[in-house]
Amino acid sequence: MPKESRIRQQSRHRLTTRLWHWINALCLLVLLMSGLTIFNAHPRLYWGEYGANDDYAWMAVGSSETFGYLRVGQARIETTGFLGNWQDSEGRTRTLAFPGWATIPSSYSLADGRRWHLFFAWTFSLGLALFMIRSLWNRHIQNDLQMRRKEWRPSNIWQSFCTHTKISEIRKSADKGYNVIQKLAYIMVIFILLPLMILTGLAMSPAMDANWPFLTDLFGGRQSARSVHFLAAFLLVVFFLIHIVMVFLSGPLRQTAAMITGGQDREIGR
């Protein structure tokens, strides 16, 4: 068999991609849930360098014994039951921002939440760095993720959007290479949101402020970096939800199996 066609026969997802996918999924889940524990210590977000209880928060979760609410700017929505006022597993009313089922550990401990967060931050960052290096080396980025010039055409993006509205088309697309919207989503996550999480995380560190002051300045101050950290995490949750819906619509068992065993490639790598 000539070498060319053997390359085409390779699995749909490379081993590095599969390993990183699952390690990264675990890291992001732990980072999100331990991050919500840390957020619960001070459920207010600010813009600028400083921000504490007496300063104006652009977003805040409010708590009382009878209700919870979320305030964004001047808008207030009552969130009793899941934000600011909720029942724990023993039926007691708790007034932390995020409920126990969404946090690690499930009963509030800022110190433990930080331990989980900072350990998995290392695993996540090293994993992302190794995945990026390996995927440049094996040309996964260049071959499968890099946008071709013709793909940028609005008509092409619109067409890709239209196929996302038809379940039959989504099912068919599972056999093909990444479509343009898929590519844009993965590029956005891998090259923008995930690095942004690391940079904004580091920008909140007082020691990094001494070592690399430009990092905090880049985001317009420590509290701005904290806000961006939270917003980027929110966007990652949105990506995760759409990702899961797409997996369900395009054949959940086959797609999940392919991300474990590698699956069979039809078009990727061409």
Place this chain on the structure above:
Amino acid sequence: MTILTRRKLIGSAAIGAGGLLTGCDALNRNPAFQDILASAETANFAVQRALGDRMELASEYEITDLSPTFRANGTRDPGTPEYAASAAQGFANWQLRMTGLFDRPQQFSLAALQSLPQRTQITRHDCVEGWSAIGQWTGVPLKILLDIARVQDSARFLVFDCADSLGGRPYYESIDLLDGFHPQTILAHRLNGSALPIANGAPLRLRVERQLGYKHAKYVTGIQAVASLAGIGEGKGGYWQDVANYEWYAGI
């Protein structure tokens, strides 16, 4: 059929999520797993120290950048009769004792400390909880005191004894000598141009600008130079390290 499968899948996902939480809580209680998580502190300490030139300064700000109010956290008043009596006389009888591995142990009154060279710095205070406040601090650089008392070669840490207690336990903190000799490490007695308020640690508060707020011991009464943190409190180097799992190194 498909719907049933999906429902089953969603159901098992919910059970899986519940199991994950129970699993995480079990892991969280496991001392061996806690040690693995805590290894990140070692990595953070090593990397953050290696990235700078070890005496790199924390950002300093302009007077126009000050927080309108500087939030007080933790103990807001030690509340003991001795402290109240000292506060009533403007802390004129306050003593700072330097003991342990010093060639020349010292005792300073507040007035004696104020007569030494001073440093004023406008810095950002970052609390472990997530909030920040910018304040202007004036105090005596710790390096001056360490040079007067002459730290012995065997000393590795400086332990700060405090006049306040939380839950019946005295507050204390510790830093290593590198932070001790850092130019921005000062014993502050003024905040924003006025005498340090009681809520913020009057009359003496440690500023160790490259670390989080809980390292900045308030109501400081003594500095011990020690070779090891074992035997002080529960040996973890600070009040919050002893009572919860807070890290001794608080650079992040």
